[in-house]
Amino acid sequence: MQQEHYEVIARKWRPQSFDDLIGQEHITETLKNEIQSGRIAQAFLFRGIRGIGKTSAARILAKALNCRQSEAPTADPCNRCDACLSIKNGNAADVMEIDGASNRKIEHIRELRENIKFAPATLRYKVYIIDEVHMLTREAFNALLKTLEEPPKHVVFVLATTDDHKVPITISSRCQRFSFRRIGLHDMSLALHKIAESEGIQIDDQSLLYIAKRSEGSMRDAQSLLEQVISYCGTEVSPEKVSEILGVVSSESIQELTAAILADDPETILHVIHSLVRQGHDLEQFYKDILEYIRNLLVLKISPKAERLLDNATMGLEVMRRQSDSHSLQELRTIFKYLLHAEADIKRSASSRFSMEMALLQACRINSLESFDDVWQQVQRLGEQFSVFEHCLPQELSVCDETTVEPHFRTTIPSMSLEELAETACEIFEGHVLS
Ligand SMILES: [Zn+2]
Structure with a gap:
């Protein structure tokens, strides 16, 4: 059931025009200007984490190049003509979406090169979207390079990757490169609110922030989490229920544990962890939250006015300021460095709870040492x-x-x-x- 529902929401909210793409204005404005001035590149490289609109942008570009509502490519495709609709529904013969992970061999690229010579069947441009292009083999990249050097006039390539370091420089240097950004907490919360509202779901700002934060800037992840929350809560969503389903640890617990580290209070550390385990919380996520919190104390110490550099808008700023003020920069820096260092060991450990306890107890020793x-x-x-x-x-x-x-x-x-x-x-x- 949930899977079906998810498909519906993801498809329903897939961006259909450049203005729908959230948080990527630096890219959409450039693309729109290029289309309007008729100076359109023939190869693009879209890079960035999963679920932030790379493939959607590629499809919108394909529509912009081919929309029949205007004589020439338009920055504002109509989404109604047969060209726009066939691209939207994924059945346009001239727009090829290729998964680089399963078509990574040289034969696949050779086939593509054969195909490229022919003029488009029905549209103005042939558009080749190669997703996860970094998965291609070296031979396949070499074959692709020959095509990118002199592509036929009627062809546009959009290469998309989550790992652009694996794309050879010979390929990327022939493309116009765009870096897609993680979507910020504010933009993400607004987008989720819009979706929830139109689905008839009542949701407050705190719950939206929890979801936005957990999605780490990926819209697709955020939509999937919202879906999960709706399935669990029904039409009325509360922060308590969201923190329960997402395993979000309350800000009070994070502040209590940090205070215990700073005050050299090992007993409280053990009590907090014990109660989190009993409530079934995800300890690795909790450790990340602690790291982020101490990082924020450090940021406040370095620059007391740098509130916008703080990643966690859900925490009480006053308490953070007090904690930051009462400890030296060196202390905070050493605790942060130590806990960061211990994170890899905790991830590797077969008994992550005990490794975490050890790391936190060790960190609280810092205060009792010589200054x-x-x-x-x-x-x-x-x-x-x-x-x-x-x-x-x-x-x-x-x-x-x-x-x-x-x-x-x-x-x-x-x-x-x-x-x-x-x-x-x-x-x-x-x-x-x-x-
Ligand atoms: Zn159209």
């Missing part, structure tokens, strides 16, 4: 002492034995500049924390 300033002063003092013995051999520096600094640093400190000493102080401090 960075203390370590820095120690190193500076050592540097001064060592400069007196500049010409001695390292083993003659008996003073070193009384220090707590690693042997590696004892031998290298005498020859360091002030910048290098500062860097060393950082290493020693982080060494304490990470060990």
